[in-house]
Amino acid sequence: MARMKFLCDADRCIECNACVTACKNEHEVPWGINRRRVVTINDGKPGERSISMACMHCTDAPCAAVCPVNCFYTTADGVVLHSKDLCIGCGYCFYACPFGAPQYPKVGNFGSRGKMDKCTYCAGGPEADGSKEEYEKYGANRLAEGKLPLCAEMCSTKSLLAGDGEIIAQIYKERVLKRGYGSGAWGWKTAYRETIES
Amino acid sequence: MASIERIIRLAFGACALLLLVMAAPATAQQVNPTASAVKEQQLLQELNRIQGRVSIPDQRSGVLEQPQGREWREFRNVTLRWVGGVAILGMIAIIVIFYLSVGMVRLEAGRSGRTIVRFNMFERFVHWMTASCFIVLAISGLNITFGRPLLLPLIGFEAFSEWSQWAKYAHNYLSFPFTIGVVLIFLMWIGGNIPNKVDVDWARRGGGLIGHDHPPAYRFNAGQKMIYWIVVIGGGLVAITGYALMFPFYMTGIEAMQMAQIVHSIVAVLFVAAMIGHIYIGTIGMEGAFEAMGSGEVDVNWAREHHSLWFDQETARAGPDDGQSRPATEAAE
Numbered sequence: 001m002a003r004m005k006f007l008c009d010a011d012r013c014i015e016c017n018a019c020v021t022a023c024k025n026e027h028e029v030p031w032g033i034n035r036r037r038v039v040t041i042n043d044g045k046p047g048e049r050s051i052s053m054a055c056m057h058c059t060d061a062p063c064a065a066v067c068p069v070n071c072f073y074t075t076a077d078g079v080v081l082h083s084k085d086l087c088i089g090c091g092y093c094f095y096a097c098p099f100g101a102p103q104y105p106k107v108g109n110f111g112s113r114g115k116m117d118k119c120t121y122c123a124g125g126p127e128a129d130g131s132k133e134e135y136e137k138y139g140a141n142r143l144a145e146g147k148l149p150l151c152a153e154m155c156s157t158k159s160l161l162a163g164d165g166e167i168i169a170q171i172y173k174e175r176v177l178k179r180g181y182g183s184g185a186w187g188w189k190t191a192y193r194e195t196i197e198s
Numbered sequence: 199m200a201s202i203e204r205i206i207r208l209a210f211g212a213c214a215l216l217l218l219v220m221a222a223p224a225t226a227q228q229v230n231p232t233a234s235a236v237k238e239q240q241l242l243q244e245l246n247r248i249q250g251r252v253s254i255p256d257q258r259s260g261v262l263e264q265p266q267g268r269e270w271r272e273f274r275n276v277t278l279r280w281v282g283g284v285a286i287l288g289m290i291a292i293i294v295i296f297y298l299s300v301g302m303v304r305l306e307a308g309r310s311g312r313t314i315v316r317f318n319m320f321e322r323f324v325h326w327m328t329a330s331c332f333i334v335l336a337i338s339g340l341n342i343t344f345g346r347p348l349l350l351p352l353i354g355f356e357a358f359s360e361w362s363q364w365a366k367y368a369h370n371y372l373s374f375p376f377t378i379g380v381v382l383i384f385l386m387w388i389g390g391n392i393p394n395k396v397d398v399d400w401a402r403r404g405g406g407l408i409g410h411d412h413p414p415a416y417r418f419n420a421g422q423k424m425i426y427w428i429v430v431i432g433g434g435l436v437a438i439t440g441y442a443l444m445f446p447f448y449m450t451g452i453e454a455m456q457m458a459q460i461v462h463s464i465v466a467v468l469f470v471a472a473m474i475g476h477i478y479i480g481t482i483g484m485e486g487a488f489e490a491m492g493s494g495e496v497d498v499n500w501a502r503e504h505h506s507l508w509f510d511q512e513t514a515r516a517g518p519d520d521g522q523s524r525p526a527t528e529a530a531e
Binding site for chain 1: 235236237238239241248249250251252253254256258259260261262263264265266267268270271274275341342343345346350355356358359362363366443446452455456459
């Protein structure tokens with residue numbers, strides 16, 4: 001099985017935010033929640049870079065480790081998913097996550113964080129693949145249809161790569177070699193405890 | 199027509215050529231566009247987090263990366279379980295050993311049959327409101343820390359999630375009456391809980407817990423004062439940190455929320471351990487103690503033995519009626 005990962009080539013990202021929009025539309029993400037976002041660092045200064053970031057589907061995921069009800073699971077593809085039926089909305093995954101991925105819809109009065117929502121790598125949830133229940137809770141399950149996450153698939157500059165970790169790392173290495181520079185695979189060291197030399 | 203077209207094409211061609219010629223020196227220099235580019239590791243070393251600008255309304259999502267969640271994870275999954283486990287099981291072990299070796303602290307003079315008011319209705323109401331909230335808060339809180347390894351394997355995912363969901367609601371909502379209770383406890387008993395010289399002697403004699411010693415005490419002895427300050431300071435800390443967690447981002451960012459959770463949980467487990475001791479002494483640990491918070495009236499002999507100075511004050515205020523039955527030795531103390 002492949003080990004699915006995201007890789008954002010910051011030297012290619014033009015901050016068009018199309019990945020953000022595509023994600024929101026594909027999954028009908030609840031109001032106020034962004035599963036993916038584009039962060040611009042050193043905005044307007046020399047060396048500015050934009051990075052598209054979502055859940056990185058970490059190896060030994062911190063969210064899963066700290067969850068009090070153990071609602072997370074890792075698929076055979078290395079995708080970190082969770083069950084909204086089990087989630088109690090305590091906020092612990094959000095304290096532990098290095099990438100700010102878990103978010104909670106505001107439900108009811110104070111303190112009532114709703115069920116956590118995060119990027120599913122377009123792989124849905126524990127419900128039957130492609131079912132209505134799965135779509136309503138987690139959004140589309142493109143992976144089950146043999147497709148990769150939409151954000152990466154429609155990235156206009158092919159900055160955001162999704163797919164098997166080894167293959168996208170190879171693509172990135174070739175790019176760096178050919179153009180002679182690269183600012184690294186952002187988040188990889190934190191998420192996967194490995195990095196790609198550039 | 200054709201000539202105009204040719205002129206335009208020529209003009210464009212000339213422009214393009216001009217641009218190329220002007221741009222040539224730049225490309226010839228072989229500029230590395232990442233020479234000044236931001237580097238992930240360098241940014242992380244500088245600030246331990248990477249923050250930038252986002253164009254979506256949620257400005258908090260501008261934090262790109264904050265790996266310190268790892269330390270928090272270590273605390274939550276390892277350190278806290280050790281601290282909590284040792285504190286609570288240790289306290290229970292001490293109590294069991296103490297109860298088995300010493301047993302219930304008896305009234306030496308037996309019951310006199312006459313009582314004296316120790317806590318009025320309002321004081322008892324505040325105590326039990328705070329206490330009942332505390333028990334629910336403690337159980338639902340311990341469930342978050344110890345439920346996954348201890349309870350989940352026993353009852354399964356669905357049942358454990360259902361229970362934890364209700365426990366979370368109870369934990370959030372009962373925090374309000376608990377906080378009110380802590381504030382009222384602080385205000386109504388502050389007068390009797392300022393440490394003084396009597397407490398030094400009381401503490402030096404170990405509170406008379408072992409043997410038949412009864413060091414004098416006013417309304418609250420040094421041990422009770424300790425419980426009071428644990429409730430006021432501990433309760434205040436868990437309330438403040440709890441609300442910071444309950445209303446994310448109203449008061450603090452994510453790092454402060456990790457800190458708040460650390461303070462909240464450490465204080466809470468120590469608080470639980472202290473309250474286990476408090477419950478023990480107030481029930482099976484000491485004869486005649488429960489009545490103080492039960493009916494509100496304690497036996498006169500209990501008051502004489504455990505709070506002699508308070509008893510003197512009360513009888514002096516109430517008149518000579520109770521004072522007559524007081525032995526001279528007690529008064530001398």
